[in-house]
Amino acid sequence: MDAPWRVLSAEELEKQYSPSEWVVRRGAQEALQTYLQMGSEATSKARATRKSQLDVPYGDGEGEKVDIYFPDAASEALPFFVFFHGGYWQSGSKDQSAFMVNPLTAHGVAVVIVAYDIAPKGTIDKMVDQVARSIAFVQKSFPENKGLFLCGHSAGAQLAAMMLLVNWSKHGVTPSLKGFFLMSGIYDLEPLLSTSQNAPLHMTPEDARRNSPQRHLEAAPVEPGNSACPVLVIVGQHDSPEFHRQSWEFYETLCQTGWKASFEELPSVDHFEIIWNLTREEDRLNQVGPGPPTVTAKGPISKVKDHSENHLQ
Numbered sequence: 001m002d003a004p005w006r007v008l009s010a011e012e013l014e015k016q017y018s019p020s021e022w023v024v025r026r027g028a029q030e031a032l033q034t035y036l037q038m039g040s041e042a043t044s045k046a047r048a049t050r051k052s053q054l055d056v057p058y059g060d061g062e063g064e065k066v067d068i069y070f071p072d073a074a075s076e077a078l079p080f081f082v083f084f085h086g087g088y089w090q091s092g093s094k095d096q097s098a099f100m101v102n103p104l105t106a107h108g109v110a111v112v113i114v115a116y117d118i119a120p121k122g123t124i125d126k127m128v129d130q131v132a133r134s135i136a137f138v139q140k141s142f143p144e145n146k147g148l149f150l151c152g153h154s155a156g157a158q159l160a161a162m163m164l165l166v167n168w169s170k171h172g173v174t175p176s177l178k179g180f181f182l183m184s185g186i187y188d189l190e191p192l193l194s195t196s197q198n199a200p201l202h203m204t205p206e207d208a209r210r211n212s213p214q215r216h217l218e219a220a221p222v223e224p225g226n227s228a229c230p231v232l233v234i235v236g237q238h239d240s241p242e243f244h245r246q247s248w249e250f251y252e253t254l255c256q257t258g259w260k261a262s263f264e265e266l267p268s269v270d271h272f273e274i275i276w277n278l279t280r281e282e283d284r285l286n287q288v289g290p291g292p293p294t295v296t297a298k299g300p301i302s303k304v305k306d307h308s309e310n311h312l313q
């Protein structure tokens with residue numbers, strides 16, 4: 001694989017992989033604070049106004065819990081939107097991540113916010129396994145579901161993308177995966193090895209490779225049934241050039257391996273606004289119909305653009 005990041009200095013690599021350094025409307029610290037505040041407020045609102053089951057265990061581990069939020073009309077035959085928060089596998093929690101719960105439940109979609117053991121408690125291998133088990137749990141608990149839609153932000157998008165590669169037979173259930181929303185994600189972990197982000201993660205080069213969906217997709221051509229499961233790769237206009245490159249290359253690899261993929265750069269948003277905008281009913285990504293979340297209202301989001309200008313040369 002062509003790896004343009006290898007020519008970057010340690011300092012430049014650190015900056016490329018520090019999302020808060022690229023925000024344009026506020027300072028870095030303020031952006032992180034606002035993100036946490038928006039997530040906490042959305043979670044309080046969701047818990048106060050929506051039917052929910054909180055801290056439902058999907059495994060025996062202390063941290064293996066999900067919060068499930070339901071639309072008003074009682075039914076198990078709902079589409080389920082399953083969210084994996086970001087925070088570089090070392091920060092964030094389900095208790096600050098219910099961003100999209102109110103708008104999506106209002107549209108008849110159940111939302112599951114997944115907790116996993118962030119570092120230093122968890123390794124990335126463990127988090128990937130936990131996320132797979134959380135999805136198997138949702139499928140087993142709601143076998144009548146109208147499809148599971150996986151969404152991850154940043155590090156959570158890597159976790160979601162790894163689900164494209166899971167052998168579900170060892171989980172005793174095949175989840176009815178109907179779509180992936182991969183937002184501002186990282187799909188090749190190798191550039192992170194020498195950055196400060198790796199300090200609590202202790203990833204070795206082998207760990208990074210094993211957990212890089214970009215590297216494994218090529219070896220896992222899509223099964224016939226899966227080509228019906230769309231994968232949306234989404235990046236914010238104000239994400240760093242390396243984040244743009246990672247998203248674009250992952251999108252290209254998805255296309256080459258037979259997935260029905262699309263790519264979108266969301267105009268005007270940074271790495272954090274891309275998610276906190278999901279608290280707003282009118283956000284484009286929340287414009288779902290009464291059925292499964294096919295994005296329709298304000299034009300297709302699956303439009304492919306030429307992003308070569310964003311590539312590092």
Ligand SMILES: N[C@@H](CC(=O)c1ccccc1NC=O)C(=O)O
Nearest residue numbers: 018019020021086087088154155
């Ligand atoms: N220290 C990081 C924090 C960060 O990257 C982050 C924070 C919240 C949610 C997602 C994040 N990025 C990737 O998972 C930064 O530079 O912004």
